[in-house]
Amino acid sequence: MTQAPIARRAPGDDPYAWLESRDAPEVLAHLEAENAYLEAELAPEAALREQLFEEIRARIRETDLSLPVPRGDYLYYQRTQAGDEYGRNYRCRRPANGDLTPDPATEELLFDGNAIADGGFLSVGRFTISPDQTRLAYSLDQVGDETYRLYVKELATGLVTELPFEECDGSLTWANDSRTLFFGERDESHRPHKLYRYHLGDAEPQLVFHETDGRFFLGCYRSSSERKLLLLSHSKTTSEAWVLDADRPDEAFVCLAPREEGHEYFPDHGVDGWYIRSNQDGINFALYQAAEESPTRSHWQLLVPHDPAVMLEDASLGAQALVLSLRTAGLPVLEVRPYGQASYRVDLPDEVYSLDAMDVLEFDSPVMRLRYEALNRPAEIRELDLVSGTQRVLKQVPVEGPFDADAYESRRLWATATDGTRIPISLVGRRDLPQSAPLYLYGYGAYGHSLDPWFSHARLSLLDRGVRFAIAHVRGGGELGEAWYRSGKLEHKQNTFDDFIACTEHLLEQGLTTPQQVVVSGGSAGGLLIGAVLNQRPELYAGAIAEVPFVDVLNTMLKPDLPLTVTEYDEWGDPNEPEVRARIASYAPYENVKAQAYPAILAVAGYHDTRVQYWEAAKWVARLRERRTDQAPLLLLKTEFGAGHGGMSGRYQALRDVALEYAFVFRVLGLTG
Structure with missing residues (x-):
C-alpha cells in the first residue's frame, strides 16, 4: 500500500504556511x-x-465547423480537426444571398492555436477584427497566470507584430479608425487598473485612465451601435462609466454618472441614443433612456421599471429591437421589444434550461442568435426573427453515437x-x-x-x-x-x-x-x-x-x-475588522477541519x-x-x-x-x- 505524503508541521499559528513558498524545492517535492x-x-x-x-x-465531433458569423464582407468561423487540441480561425467572402456556407476558394486562415501552443498551455484572451477588417488584434496567455501578450496581425500580408507592453489584462478594443487600440494593464495584485490608448506604429502608449481604488476593475468595450467606446470601472457593489466617440479616439472620455457607493449602472448606445441599466430605483435593476447629446444621469428617463420579482440582467440593443434578459422564478427569460410593435417573450421547450442572447451579429441585423441548452438537450444556436418572433435551429452541437x-x-x-x-x-x-x-x-x-x-x-x-x-x-x-x-x-x-x-x-x-x-x-x-x-x-x-x-x-x-x-472584501468582508474575522473563521474550511470522519x-x-x-x-x-x-x-x-x-x-x-x-x-x- 502506498504511503500518503505527510506534510511537515512548522511552528506557528499556521503549520502549513511553508507550502506558500512558490518554487521552493521542498514545496515542489x-x-x-x-x-x-x-x-x-x-x-x-x-x-x-x-x-x-x-x-x-x-461522443464529440472532433472535426467540425462552427456556425459562421457574418460581418461586413466576410464570414468568420472556426474549424476543429480530430487530434488537435485547439481550433483554427478562418474567414471567407460573404455570399450575397445570405448563405452561411463557407467558400473554400476565398478562405483565409486567421489564427492557428495549435501552432502557437506547440503542446503547451494556451488561453486566448481577446480576438477582435478591426472595423475595416484589415487587421486582427489578439491576446495570449501561455502560462496560465492570466497575464497576456498582445499581438496585431496584418491580414493582407500575414505579418504579426507583438506589442511591447507588459502586465496586460488581455483586453483589446478598436476605435473606428482601425489603427487605435485601447488595452488594460494589471497592477501587482493582478487587478486591471490602467487603460492605455495606442496608435499602431507609435513607440509608446498614452495613459487614459488610472483606477487607484483597489476594489475597482477597469474595462473598455464598444457600444452595440459601434459608434461609442465605453470605459467601465466596477467594484462588486459600485460602478462608474465614461464614454468616448469611437470616431474621435484621441478625445477625452466623459463621465456619465460619478460613482456613488452602491449605485451600479451599465450604459450602452443604440439606434436612438443611450440605454442605461441601473439599480438606482431597486436592487433588481431598471432600464433608462437618454438622448444622444445628453447621456448624463440627470437626463435619464425610466423605460423599464424595477420589478422586485424579476431581475433585469442585461439589455441587447439592435436596429430592429430591444431584447431584455430577465430572470424570474430561477430561470432566464428573453423579452423582445421590436420598435413600434408589441413585445413578446421567447417560447422554450424545456422545464429547466440555459438561455443566452448572443450579441454576435451586426447591429442592423433583422435577426439575433440565441444559445439554448438543457440538462438533457445539447446546445443549440437558434435564429430569432426579432419582429415576428419565429425561431429556427441553425446548429445543434452534435452527440456522436447513440443518443x-x-x-x-x-x-x-x-x-x-x-x-x-x-x-x-x-x-x-x-x-x-x-x-x-x-x-x-x-x-x-x-x-x-x-x-x-x-x-x-x-x-x-x-x-x-x-x-x-x-x-x-x-x-x-x-x-x-x-x-x-x-x-x-x-x-x-x-x-x-x-x-x-x-x-x-x-x-x-x-x-x-x-x-x-x-x-x-x-x-x-x-x-x-x-x-x-x-x-x-x-x-x-x-x-x-x-x-x-x-x-x-x-x-x-x-x-x-x-x-x-x-x-x-465586498463579497466576504474585511477580516481586519474583528467581527468579520470571527465570522469568516466560523466557516473557513481550512480552519474548521475537525477530528472526525470525512x-x-x-x-x-x-x-x-x-x-x-x-x-x-x-x-x-x-x-x-x-x-x-x-x-x-x-x-x-x-x-x-x-x-x-x-x-x-x-x-x-x-x-x-x-x-x-x-x-x-x-x-x-x-x-x-
Whole structure:
C-alpha cells in the first residue's frame, strides 16, 4: 500500500504556511509526491480512465465547423480537426444571398492555436477584427497566470507584430479608425487598473485612465451601435462609466454618472441614443433612456421599471429591437421589444434550461442568435426573427453515437432551508433508473453567478452508468435575483452552506439516493462551499471533488498583497475588522477541519492559478490528513503544473481531467466501468 505524503508541521499559528513558498524545492517535492500518490492510489482505475477518455471523446465531433458569423464582407468561423487540441480561425467572402456556407476558394486562415501552443498551455484572451477588417488584434496567455501578450496581425500580408507592453489584462478594443487600440494593464495584485490608448506604429502608449481604488476593475468595450467606446470601472457593489466617440479616439472620455457607493449602472448606445441599466430605483435593476447629446444621469428617463420579482440582467440593443434578459422564478427569460410593435417573450421547450442572447451579429441585423441548452438537450444556436418572433435551429452541437434526449428526464425540485426559504434543484437522470440511485450534486453560490443547467457530453458517462446529476441553486448565486445573491454573502454566507445541506437532505428524503451514494462537487468559491459543508455535515456524503477550491479564505483575505484580495472584501468582508474575522473563521474550511470522519476527497489545484493559489488545496489536504479520524477513504491532491484557474487549456487535456474525476467518482461509489 502506498504511503500518503505527510506534510511537515512548522511552528506557528499556521503549520502549513511553508507550502506558500512558490518554487521552493521542498514545496515542489511535496506537490510532486502528492501527484505520485494520486496516480498510485488510482492505478486500479487506469484502464477505466482510458476507457472514459475514449468514450467521452467518441461522443464529440472532433472535426467540425462552427456556425459562421457574418460581418461586413466576410464570414468568420472556426474549424476543429480530430487530434488537435485547439481550433483554427478562418474567414471567407460573404455570399450575397445570405448563405452561411463557407467558400473554400476565398478562405483565409486567421489564427492557428495549435501552432502557437506547440503542446503547451494556451488561453486566448481577446480576438477582435478591426472595423475595416484589415487587421486582427489578439491576446495570449501561455502560462496560465492570466497575464497576456498582445499581438496585431496584418491580414493582407500575414505579418504579426507583438506589442511591447507588459502586465496586460488581455483586453483589446478598436476605435473606428482601425489603427487605435485601447488595452488594460494589471497592477501587482493582478487587478486591471490602467487603460492605455495606442496608435499602431507609435513607440509608446498614452495613459487614459488610472483606477487607484483597489476594489475597482477597469474595462473598455464598444457600444452595440459601434459608434461609442465605453470605459467601465466596477467594484462588486459600485460602478462608474465614461464614454468616448469611437470616431474621435484621441478625445477625452466623459463621465456619465460619478460613482456613488452602491449605485451600479451599465450604459450602452443604440439606434436612438443611450440605454442605461441601473439599480438606482431597486436592487433588481431598471432600464433608462437618454438622448444622444445628453447621456448624463440627470437626463435619464425610466423605460423599464424595477420589478422586485424579476431581475433585469442585461439589455441587447439592435436596429430592429430591444431584447431584455430577465430572470424570474430561477430561470432566464428573453423579452423582445421590436420598435413600434408589441413585445413578446421567447417560447422554450424545456422545464429547466440555459438561455443566452448572443450579441454576435451586426447591429442592423433583422435577426439575433440565441444559445439554448438543457440538462438533457445539447446546445443549440437558434435564429430569432426579432419582429415576428419565429425561431429556427441553425446548429445543434452534435452527440456522436447513440443518443436520445428523451431517454433522460430533466426536472426542477424545491428543497426547504432551515429558515423556510425554498431552494431550487435542477435534476437529470435516465428515465429507467430505480427510485434510489447514485447522485452527483454540484454547487457554487457566490458572486451572484447564476448556475443555469447545461448539457455535457462527458456527463453522459455518469448518467448512462445509473448516476443522477443535480445542481443545487443555493443563495449567493443569482438565480432568483439580486436579493438571492445578497442573502448568501457577507454576514449571510452560512445560508449558502445551509441551502446545500437542505438540498442534499431533500433528495435523501425523496428517496432518490442515500448518503453512501452521494458525491458532491464544486470549484473555486464552490470549493469553499464543498469544504464548509464537509466540515459541517460530512456524514451526508460518500465523496467530494473540490476544484481550485477557495478553502483558505481567512488567511487569503488577511493578505491584501495577494491578487484580488482587496476586491473581494465586498463579497466576504474585511477580516481586519474583528467581527468579520470571527465570522469568516466560523466557516473557513481550512480552519474548521475537525477530528472526525470525512468522505473520500479529490482536490485539484492549478500551480499558476492567480485567483485561488495552489497552496489553498495543498494546505487543506495536509490538515485533513492530520486531523481526520478515518484513514480508509481516499484523500487525494492533484496539482496541474501547466494550468491556471481554468484547468488545462487543450480540449483533449481537459477530457483526461474529466476522466480522472469520473474514475474517482466510480471508485467511491463502487461502480464498475
